[in-house]
Amino acid sequence: MKFCMITTFFGAHSFGGDAAYVDRLCQALCRRGHEVHVFHCVDSFNAVRGEHPLRQYTPTPGLHLHPLESGRGIVSPLATQATGRPLFKSKALREILDADDLDVVHFHNISLVGGPGVLGLGANRRAVRVMTAHEHWLVCPMHLLWKYDREACDKEACFRCQLAGKRPPQAWRYTDAIPRGLGHLDALVFPSRHALEEHRRRGIGRWAPLVHVPYFLPDDWSGGVEDHEPPPTERPYLAAAGRLVAMKGFQRLIPLMKYLPEVDLRLAGTGPYEPELRRLAEGLPNVRFEGLLGGDALAGLFRGARGVVVPSLFPETFGYVVLEAFATATPVIVHEGGGAIRETGAESGGGLSYRTDSELLGAMRRIVHDEDLRSELAARGFARRIGPWSESEHVHRYMDLIADCRAARGAGRRLRADEAEAGQGPAVPRAEGRRSRVV
Known part of the structure; x- marks a missing residue:
């Protein structure tokens, strides 16, 4: 095609x-x-x-x-x-x-x-x-x-x-x-249920069929680092990554590191808010700026972390950093005000969520020091990455969506909600195919 x-x-x-x-x-x-x-x-x-x-x-x-x-x-x-x-x-x-x-x-x-x-x-x-x-x-x-x-x-x-x-x-x-x-359009696709419902609430569903198809990562994105124990580091650390802008919320995270002197924070990314974030980190030797990382370097950073903190303040539509953390078998800590971040990071079972700074500090302490909790969250997150958020599952859903759109056109109608499964987790097989979620 x-x-x-x-x-x-x-x-x-x-x-x-x-x-x-x-x-x-x-x-x-x-x-x-x-x-x-x-x-x-x-x-x-x-x-x-x-x-x-x-x-x-x-x-x-x-x-x-x-x-x-x-x-x-x-x-x-x-x-x-x-x-x-x-x-x-x-x-x-x-x-x-x-x-x-x-x-x-x-x-x-x-x-x-x-x-x-x-x-x-x-x-x-x-x-x-x-x-x-x-x-x-x-x-x-x-x-x-x-x-x-x-x-x-x-x-x-x-x-x-x-x-x-x-x-x-x-x-x-x-x-x-x-x-x-x-x-x-034959379909308007959203990577999260939260984003889909936000748009439907604002009337977008009147003009196009709304479909939920989550993001994915290629099977080899992490370079296999999840199959090996991370290299030992002198000190345990938490990781964070994203464009350095105010809405990502890193300015709420950095000052809390003075209450965790036994743990490092390693922050990857660049952006216009970096000078302000570096100012906040003055006097905090346990905050490190890693610069712009991608691919293997980012996977390695996440794999060695006790957890990945995602402090977004605005309503994200998915939050790729959550999936990238899960791909390295690393749990996440997410802000409940981050829109789909809560859906992907906490409701998926692979992380903890918080609302206030004190709750964030408590979640960081738990994920650093409670090995049983960390292992349980990591396993749940990785199961999402190799299941509904895998490349093969995504391509199946994507190609089924194209086929359904073409079939609806051939019948002279629009895509209907009853043509798709609406459950959660891996899509339900239809003959040899799978279904996208259409609302």
């Missing part, structure tokens, strides 16, 4: 997060003999990257990259931000979206690569069209439901929030652009 992935950031021109999922899905499809084309916006990456380094990236065989560069620099993403249309990128996108041999179009983070206008672009109406909502962009101009860059959004104040966040105006949000765009 021939797939087209459309997203804003990818490969070398990315920050992780949704781009990591797109890359992993592309590689999984290529390993199974499919042809995959990825269109991503270099103009957008350059406009917002600041000092973020380019990632080293080599596409796998079968993966074809189409970096979009308009020659107009920042004007291109600004135009898309304001109008909700691809504009300077539309010609290049039409070439693939008009192709008769295209089987599947999968949209991801489209905020700056085309806005809602890209969802209906192209003459090929035979191809199945799906979109994964990696963020809350469909219901939040700031993408994250993080208000005034200081608190989770519990009441809409979008215009004032955009002004405070210095975001360019998005006039198209006051039109029918989103309903019209979503009307071209």
Whole structure:
């Protein structure tokens, strides 16, 4: 089959997060003999990257990259931000979206690569069209439901929030652009039940079938470190990782380390909030900044940790760091205000959750010093990674979703909820296949 992935950031021109999922899905499809084309916006990456380094990236065989560069620099993403249309990128996108041999179009983070206008672009109406909502962009101009860059959004104040966040105006949000765009989709996919319900509560379910398909990691992501005892360290340590921004909550974690002098905190990542975090860590010799890590280096850091702390303050849609910790047989400690983080990290059975700083401190002490508890949590988390969050399970669900969308089209109707199993854990077999969860 021939797939087209459309997203804003990818490969070398990315920050992780949704781009990591797109890359992993592309590689999984290529390993199974499919042809995959990825269109991503270099103009957008350059406009917002600041000092973020380019990632080293080599596409796998079968993966074809189409970096979009308009020659107009920042004007291109600004135009898309304001109008909700691809504009300077539309010609290049039409070439693939008009192709008769295209089987599947999968949209991801489209905020700056085309806005809602890209969802209906192209003459090929035979191809199945799906979109994964990696963020809350469909219901939040700031993408994250993080208000005034200081608190989770519990009441809409979008215009004032955009002004405070210095975001360019998005006039198209006051039109029918989103309903019209979503009307071209066969399914709108969410990596967590929490994100799906948040969007349904805000009315998105009126315009597209909502589907739950969790993220996954490639089978070899951790390099096999989970099969070996971690190398001994002089001192036990807790790990944390993510982009160093205020909403990730590391500023709540670092000061608590003065109450755990027998334990180190090793924090991986880079970002604009790093100077403030380093200031908070002054005088705390047990806080170490590891810089930007990926792949084997991150897996090694997590494998040697007593636990991975995920202190996100905003409602995440999944939280890849939880899955990455589970892949190394390491439990997690998650903030209950982190949206899907609680679902993936605590309700899955692989970690502890907390609400207050004192509860966080208590959870860290327990996971460091209670070996029986740590082993039990680690085993539960790893079971999720090799079961419902495995590559093979994900690809089965993904291909079944495509087949169901195609079948619904052939019958002249939309995907129905009764075509999918709604249980938890591994999907229920249907003949030789599995089902996605559709709501």
